[in-house]
Amino acid sequence: MKHLHQRIRDDIEARIMSGEWPPGHRIPFEHELMAEYGCSRMTVNKVLSTLAANGLITRRRRAGSVVAQPSNQQAVLQIQDFAREAARAGTEYRFKILRRSIEPIDAAAAQRTGMRVGTKMLSLSTLHVMDDVPQAFEQRLINLATVPEADTEPFKDDPPGTWLLRRVPWTDAEHIVRAVNADGTLARRLQIQTGAACLVLERRTWQAGAFVTEARITYPGDRHQLVGRFSPVA
């Protein structure tokens, strides 16, 4: 192993992962690990702090460090960037803004986003198309108070999501995934059967408490899936 703290971390992780140290098991104190590995306290402290940050162990003064109870299960899903996906697959991608308007936010959306009813939002409906096949329908609200430059942005080169991601950093996000049956309008737009199951991804983002954007992206259920690969350890 290249670095000492890596070796220590791998050792401890292996013992946790193998079940040798089950949840609740007390991990050796820092001074014990110092002696075991013949290193300074800073080094073992760094290891244990990292493990705690990753949720593998919990630390308490006086009581020491113990193997953490397995956390609530969570799924981490990649949200595909259509342009990048298309480039990788060698297919042609384009998007079309179907509707663009500036509107006061309605009561339901105000509730969801924590805005005051009537706040001016840029509303965009976008169709994402790959090789002439509609892949997703996106309805998006952009808070003009937080992102005023969106007002004059033509969204010619990049679709709204990509443009926003590059421009506005975010601090909080909320995701909701649902399944719905396509109604007539949606079915026509996505060229699918009325009633076909669709995957709906809603994503709301804030920047330091200020609402940035809400996107509702609808994918044909038979054509798309959200995929994630995840390791609990960094």
Add this chain to the structure above:
Amino acid sequence: MKHLHQRIRDDIEARIMSGEWPPGHRIPFEHELMAEYGCSRMTVNKVLSTLAANGLITRRRRAGSVVAQPSNQQAVLQIQDFAREAARAGTEYRFKILRRSIEPIDAAAAQRTGMRVGTKMLSLSTLHVMDDVPQAFEQRLINLATVPEADTEPFKDDPPGTWLLRRVPWTDAEHIVRAVNADGTLARRLQIQTGAACLVLERRTWQAGAFVTEARITYPGDRHQLVGRFSPVA
């Protein structure tokens, strides 16, 4: 602010989040930050290492640290534990094992999980019910080579997923979320209309390369959604 490294980190994060330091902007060198905050190099190093681990900055020797390009979008979704959810909502939860058998894995599942065709798996079909209303139908395979004690486990108190989570630590997971139309059998089990949109969550987990379990959980689309709240910064 309580701690020095917290103050430094908050300062830098604020400048990145506000856009004052856009993606690509070079962050002061460690020795510059040492001088600015009047602290040791270890302290600023810890701050910058943390920021790098969180993906806010990228660091390169000689070149210094720069604000990272916004990462691929990803959604983090909580997978609800039915029992905990029910306890919180004050409703009654029970589950019913509809089918239990030990079977050799078929070709498709072997492909998905990286197992050899014919490996013995414990196969379970479970219905999750809250207040007498079916909430989800779960089909699960458990690798008896990795979890031999599952063979004799009656799954009386905890459903298979909860039991496994408490017992077997995992190192890798793969998630797939899809939308499907319910067929007749599924519709009858979940007491929904045939054709209704359902959310399907597939989750496969491995422990140090060894396959542990695959679960396919189907939720009625109108009754359930996956929700996640996420901040990029730890």
Add this chain to the structure above:
DNA sequence: GAGTGGTCTAGACCACAGC
């Protein structure tokens, strides 16, 4: 009070990438 983790220092040497 005693023992733990949390933080911080003022050095040091090394690896690596760019000039």
Add this chain to the structure above:
DNA sequence: CTGTGGTCTAGACCACTCA
């Protein structure tokens, strides 16, 4: 070669918490 980050040391003081 130079300057950067990566790692590590051998101390130190403090805060918290349990006995």
